[in-house]
Amino acid sequence: MDLFDKLTILADSAKYDAACTSSGIDRGSSPGKIGNAVACGICHSFAADGRCISLLKVLLSNSCMYDCQYCVNRRSNDTPRATFTPRELADLTMQFYRRNYIEGLFLSSGILKNPDYTCEKMIETLRILREEYGFAGYIHAKAIPGADSALILRLGQLADRMSVNIELPSQKSLALLAPDKSKTAILRPMGLITGKIQQTQTEMVRYRHVPRFAPAGQSTQMIVGATADTDYRILTLSEALYKKYGLRRVFYSAYVPVSDNPLLPALQTKPPLLREHRLYQADWLLRYYGFSAREILDEEHQSLHPYLDPKCNWAINHMDLFPVEVNRASREMLLRVPGIGVNSVNRILAARRHSALDFAALKKIGVVLKRAQYFILCRGKAAEGVSITPDSVLRALVSERSRQMAFSGQYEQMSLWQEQITREDVVQCLSGQI
């Protein structure tokens, strides 16, 4: 089998992994080495599905001894199998890196023989890259659940970022679809990595030369739409992961049907892209906007709104807190206004020290007035011609695009509604008129 075949088979098997970021660490070059890393991350290309390509994302091998139902590489699936030799993959990475095609390597693998053996092969690849070729670019390595702790720790010393995939948001779903994996088998390496990262950080304060351990932190991924788990459940889990395990990112991956197992959505089902999009929006609220999962959803409301983004939805349900005076509101409150993002808040806080801001100034700053105007006052006045009633606000906030996304047959929601639905209908539906 030549390199072309191997690369296409192993990239094809890796494509459902959502994480392709190269962020989280700034590292200049050092003498005798090639490469550096930039904290904000660099996208090198964008695939036809619009997702960023930053790393050479491949599996070391797609032969797997497990039989997880949601996975293309499951043992029972009839698909071509291939395995890179560590040297082959390291060479390919270097050639791509020198041509500036990629920012580094994303390495995962199916379970060859047993977890320890697989982990050793991955370590060998990274060792060749780091020690023989002097590669100082970005490396994201998947920890293999079930591998020996010593091996996982060694992997973390060579990689910049580590991740362990949670895959399914509950023990029940795991037992149903991934009988070879258990919650503890996944959480054990995650806890191990978190512990080691924290230990390294405290040691770095005390000693000068501490071997680095996953300096760009840890991330994980969850599959959305393969099981009956609700958004509320997923969000509370994410929140716990950020708090308890100090994760940098949780990725959500809309389930693309790859199996005709009766336990899973049918093969013709479209991936729930809108739901994935809303989950990412909510995730950003958790990480950057000071929201908690309980504020976004609760026991009564278990799924995110299809027509409204989570921030608008929260604001509409808390109209008693609005409108806020832009020139006096606190950072926390400004962050909660729809249409004002983190950058805009920083700019508002800096700019209002010079002079009181009006709507024209906000526009220059980059505030999305189309949404924000219903929630703010400038110098005590609302925007011209804007009436702030729940109905008009709703009407304005349900964007044409999200309506199309929700109703077009392209996505999974409401595909029964064949006839054209107008914005009016949506608004009436939301405000309880029909």
Added chain:
Amino acid sequence: MPQRTDLIYEYDGSLEGMYSCIFESFEKKELPMEIRPEGISQTSLYPVKYISTDLIRAERVKTGIRRKISRSVQQLTELVYYTCHPEKEMLALRFVQLGMRCGAGVETMYADETVHALTRAVKHLTQESHQLKGFVRFSIREGIMTSVIEPKNFVLPLLEPHFCDRYAQETFLIYDKTHQSALFYRPGQSIIAPVPEYEQPEADDQEMKYRSLWKAFYQTIAISSRYNPRCRMSHMQKRYWSHLVEMDESIPTRWEAGQAKKKLCQSGMEDCNEKTT
């Protein structure tokens, strides 16, 4: 307060030249209508004053801004010079005037017309240079890495530290087709110089192999049920595509590469070269 005049300043188009214009405006207490680089033959009714570049004056302006306003305002004035804003010199001049009046806080006066225009222009520049950090594609021939870009802004000074750090041990060239300049680097030494014309050398077999491998990877990694061309275009505008290996139609995909190999065995090199170039 400078007097508004109907003068047009003309300078040699260099950064020092722009600083000399700022010096002139402050010294003569006059606000020109326009500052433009020489060579743009535009007949106008207004008198044109040629400002010769004076390195000492330029240095005085530079240190003056740094001391009386702030270092970051000085950096912003320099960055705006690299942008493609049609009135970048006037923006810089008005920004410095405003800075002298209001102090270091000037860079956060986003509500001001000048500061707003300047911030936007600089953001366009930094965004483009950030994108190009990813979209530059090197071809390797005889150990030398070469690449061509076509940016709107003059991004080479911003790309220089990044690529010189990343490929510290390599020898490379990045050619900016729009501004006809190139960044040369060899270990320990880098220079940006005007280069009127440049052709990429023809790719050899080794280079073609990795280009096709990369294209094969690029085509495989997309999930077909999530096909979203608009999203791709908004993140990677079409103007970049002409210099991207993965968007190059002439590069053989996996199947064609196999064909080329077969042909090579049958009828020698020439045929294969015809196919791949």
